[in-house]
Amino acid sequence: xxxxxWLLDINYExxxxxxxxxxxxxxxxxxxxxxxxRDFLDYFYAVLNEGADPSRVIEEIKSEKHLPIExxxxxxxxxxxxxxxxxxxxxxxxxxxxxxxxxxxxxxxVNDCLENDIRFSMRxxxxxxxxxxxxxEVDVVExxxxxxxxxxxxxxxxxxxxxxxxxDVPKLKILGFTTTYYSKEGSPKPNRNPVIGISxxxxxxxxxxxxxxxxxxxxxxxEAFVACVRDFNPDVVVGYGVNGNDWPYLTDxxxxxxxxxYVDRTKTEPHTSSYGHVSITGRANVDLxxxxxxxxxxxxxxxxxxxxxxxxxxxxxxxxxxxxxxANYWDDKTKRxxxxxxxxxxxxxxxxIAEAIxxxxxxxxxxxxxxxxHVGAAAAGFRVEWFLAKRTRESGELIPKRIEQxxxxxxxxxxxxxxxxxxxxxxxxxxxxxxxNIMINYNLSPDTYVPPKEPxxxxxxxxxxxxxxRFRKEPPGFYKQALxxxxxxxxxxxxxxxxxxxxxxxxxxxxxxxxAVKVITNAMYGYAGWTxxxxxxxxxxxxxxxxxxxxxxxxxxxxxxxxxNVVYGDTDSIFAKNEPEKVDKLLVEVKEKLGxxxxxxxxxxxxxxxxxxxRYAGLLPDGQLDIVGLExxxxxxxxxxxxxxxxxxxxxxxxxxxxKAAKFVQDFIYELRQxxxxxxxxxIWKTLAKPAEEYAVKAAHIEAARMxxxxxxxxxxxxxxxxxxxxxxxxxxxxxxxxMFATYDExxxxxxxxxxxxxxxxxxxxxxxxxxxxxxSNETKExxxxxxxxxxxx
DNA sequence: GCGTTCAATGTACCT
DNA sequence: ACAGGTACATTGAACGCG
Numbered sequence: 001x002x003x004x005x006w007l008l009d010i011n012y013e014x015x016x017x018x019x020x021x022x023x024x025x026x027x028x029x030x031x032x033x034x035x036x037x038r039d040f041l042d043y044f045y046a047v048l049n050e051g052a053d054p055s056r057v058i059e060e061i062k063s064e065k066h067l068p069i070e071x072x073x074x075x076x077x078x079x080x081x082x083x084x085x086x087x088x089x090x091x092x093x094x095x096x097x098x099x100x101x102x103x104x105x106x107x108x109x110v111n112d113c114l115e116n117d118i119r120f121s122m123r124x125x126x127x128x129x130x131x132x133x134x135x136x137e138v139d140v141v142e143x144x145x146x147x148x149x150x151x152x153x154x155x156x157x158x159x160x161x162x163x164x165x166x167x168d169v170p171k172l173k174i175l176g177f178t179t180t181y182y183s184k185e186g187s188p189k190p191n192r193n194p195v196i197g198i199s200x201x202x203x204x205x206x207x208x209x210x211x212x213x214x215x216x217x218x219x220x221x222x223e224a225f226v227a228c229v230r231d232f233n234p235d236v237v238v239g240y241g242v243n244g245n246d247w248p249y250l251t252d253x254x255x256x257x258x259x260x261x262y263v264d265r266t267k268t269e270p271h272t273s274s275y276g277h278v279s280i281t282g283r284a285n286v287d288l289x290x291x292x293x294x295x296x297x298x299x300x301x302x303x304x305x306x307x308x309x310x311x312x313x314x315x316x317x318x319x320x321x322x323x324x325x326x327a328n329y330w331d332d333k334t335k336r337x338x339x340x341x342x343x344x345x346x347x348x349x350x351x352x353i354a355e356a357i358x359x360x361x362x363x364x365x366x367x368x369x370x371x372x373x374h375v376g377a378a379a380a381g382f383r384v385e386w387f388l389a390k391r392t393r394e395s396g397e398l399i400p401k402r403i404e405q406x407x408x409x410x411x412x413x414x415x416x417x418x419x420x421x422x423x424x425x426x427x428x429x430x431x432x433x434x435x436x437n438i439m440i441n442y443n444l445s446p447d448t449y450v451p452p453k454e455p456x457x458x459x460x461x462x463x464x465x466x467x468x469x470r471f472r473k474e475p476p477g478f479y480k481q482a483l484x485x486x487x488x489x490x491x492x493x494x495x496x497x498x499x500x501x502x503x504x505x506x507x508x509x510x511x512x513x514x515x516a517v518k519v520i521t522n523a524m525y526g527y528a529g530w531t532x533x534x535x536x537x538x539x540x541x542x543x544x545x546x547x548x549x550x551x552x553x554x555x556x557x558x559x560x561x562x563x564x565n566v567v568y569g570d571t572d573s574i575f576a577k578n579e580p581e582k583v584d585k586l587l588v589e590v591k592e593k594l595g596x597x598x599x600x601x602x603x604x605x606x607x608x609x610x611x612x613x614x615r616y617a618g619l620l621p622d623g624q625l626d627i628v629g630l631e632x633x634x635x636x637x638x639x640x641x642x643x644x645x646x647x648x649x650x651x652x653x654x655x656x657x658x659x660k661a662a663k664f665v666q667d668f669i670y671e672l673r674q675x676x677x678x679x680x681x682x683x684i685w686k687t688l689a690k691p692a693e694e695y696a697v698k699a700a701h702i703e704a705a706r707m708x709x710x711x712x713x714x715x716x717x718x719x720x721x722x723x724x725x726x727x728x729x730x731x732x733x734x735x736x737x738x739x740m741f742a743t744y745d746e747x748x749x750x751x752x753x754x755x756x757x758x759x760x761x762x763x764x765x766x767x768x769x770x771x772x773x774x775x776x777s778n779e780t781k782e783x784x785x786x787x788x789x790x791x792x793x794x
Numbered sequence: 795g796c797g798t799t800c801a802a803t804g805t806a807c808c809t
Numbered sequence: 810a811c812a813g814g815t816a817c818a819t820t821g822a823a824c825g826c827g
Contacts, residue, residue: 526811
């Protein structure tokens with residue numbers, strides 16, 4: 001029987017007869033299925049020394065009778081572009097591969113063993129061209145089994161699944177949840193604090209709540225939650241921060257209570273796996289917090305903030321409850337309803353965010369071939385790496401071992417000194433995908449690099465400016481092939497998108513896919529220079545950067561020769577006074593001489609540069625401000641300062657009246673001193689970037705974190721701490737309090753005036769001769785006194 | 795002993 | 810745990826003074 005299925009999850013089971021690949025999927029009919037493939041043998045390579053005799057090595061391997069080796073064959077492969085002979089060693093037990101590889105490394109003639117570190121599931125996906133979140137066709141027979149598996153059919157595969165062109169996504173059942181723990185003081189711990197609530201929302205628009213009774217006994221609610229999951233039988237389970245918090249907590253708590261957290265499709269419990277994600281067999285467990293980085297505009301990445309940003313639930317419409325307050329809300333019967341509402345709303349937010357993110361997540365999973373539950377947890381470097389690993393099947397490249405390389409810095413891009421002040425009518429020109437195109441044009445790749453001592457190969461080399469690294473022109477390298485394909489695929493998707501209705505599901509899927517392709521394309525250069533990369537090759541990254549510098553420097557020269565006035569530039573962009581005919585000519589000349597495409601990007605009616613690089617603000621034709629690098633864009637300044645600076649920029653750019661802006665600042669400071677600004681606008685957020693003991697100096701946010709810990713609130717690396725500066729003497733770090741522990745009365749308003757609002761405003765206004773002192777003086781509030789406008793006009 | 799100076803530290807941003 | 814280039818606030822030790 002032939003069936004078509006969409007691959008949701010993969011795992012493997014080791015049985016006496018060997019390992020089985022378990023493919024979990026959704027049939028085209030909508031049936032949920034498990035397909036078991038018992039016909040795949042895991043393997044690794046023993047790479048031979050040059051000139052070694054393969055048959056002798058094979059004899060020796062065969063003599064190692066104690067090793068669970070099933071089959072051996074000689075093969076031709078490539079390693080960093082060089083042809084090598086290797087012995088492919090098949091093992092029945094995937095878990096014994098590393099042991100085998102270690103033993104075979106000692107055999108004479110064996111240079112090294114490779115790919116023993118590729119896990120069975122990934123091996124299966126790569127070798128058989130089976131792709132997560134993709135459709136396949138496979139021959140199967142129904143399995144007569146007594147196994148308790150929560151799907152419509154269990155099949156045994158009678159062929160290898162064959163990838164289909166079909167690119168839609170089946171209708172999936174999604175379940176989102178949030179939890180509430182009860183702890184009077186400090187972070188909840190599974191060994192002492194019960195789960196008092198779990199709220200659930202599903203893709204079918206239903207919600208469910210499980211709350212503890214008066215005795216706070218969580219056993220019944222946990223049992224009810226498990227039953228709810230099994231009953232709904234979702235394909236995808238989503239939450240926010242679930243990999244690090246909820247799943248470990250719930251698993252541990254259930255263990256304490258003697259319960260089984262059987263939320264999967266077999267009867268196993270959630271378990272931590274690759275990249276720290278939690279695996280739920282037969283379902284895709286997706287932690288939405290893994291995708292928060294896709295939204296850099298959101299600075300403090302809480303569920304509430306992300307939902308607000310995505311327009312799912314506006315924060316103003318909500319009652320927010322801090323962790324510190326949860327127990328109080330629960331204990332106070334008059335407030336308990338608010339806590340329940342808060343939790344349910346959060347579950348709805350989780351479902352809303354899932355709907356916004358899952359398309360992208362599935363396309364990313366499909367593109368790089370990491371299962372949906374792995375791909376979010378995998379860092380950018382690993383996503384690129386698996387994308388490349390997947391391509392070794394065609395290229396015959398062996399996958400290198402991961403070797404931690406010593407860090408060796410190299411020079412990167414050029415940033416031009418901006419011409420400070422206001423400029424009218426400026427155009428930004430930029431190279432699209434500069435590094436990827438450079439890597440393609442000059443065939444920069446780990447397998448095309450020609451080390452200095454090697455003679456120039458036939459067919460010639462490209463030699464990078466300044467750094468002089470050489471790369472063979474032919475054949476096309478591993479990176480070039482991958483990048484060309486990515487760029488071509490993205491162009492195809494984008495042209496296809498134009499023919500699809502912008503609101504159609506097809507358009508959504510295509511847009512998600514082109515974003516996934518873009519992310520991987522843009523990360524390839526960084527990957528090449530990452531010391532943790534399997535295909536790390538510093539000369540590749542260094543040469544790309546050198547060609548980038550050459551490109552932008554040449555472009556500036558051409559622009560100036562053309563008579564254009566270049567006012568700024570960074571890496572792959574230049575900003576110039578807009579003279580359309582000259583720009584037209586430049587675009588053509590650059591393309592001709594450099595073989596790279598530069599195009600018009602943003603047009604600025606007016607643009608303002610400070611004296612610093614990477615910080616400017618421009619007025620766009622539609623009236624929007626484009627603010628870059630300034631305090632407005634930063635997450636570590638109090639909202640008061642950011643709001644004032646934004647208003648100042650608005651006045652300066654639109655009305656061209658620094659005096660009016662200065663007046664606004666003075667008035668604002670008056671309001672600030674009257675304590676009329678919202679308390680939350682005074683909070684400063686900073687990330688804990690390392691463990692407490694590793695800090696060499698004292699600092700405000702570290703001190704605030706210490707105070708939280710003292711009260712039992714656990715913080716870990718990567719967490720953001722919100723604090724305010726309070727009245728008192730001494731260093732800044734001696735006058736800090738976590739914002740939930742301080743009151744408005746304690747706040748040191750003068751700090752916010754002199755160290756937040758005024759510097760942020762002065763960053764802009766200093767260019768117009770307005771000093772911090774002038775901004776701080778409140779003389780405009782006194783009747784009859786001279787106003788700044790008297791000095792500067794309006 | 796005290797105020798000033800400046801390199802080091804730490805975070806977050808830009809492309 | 811993709812790269813390097815950059816700004817900026819704050820700390821804290823070195824420095825200068827007499």
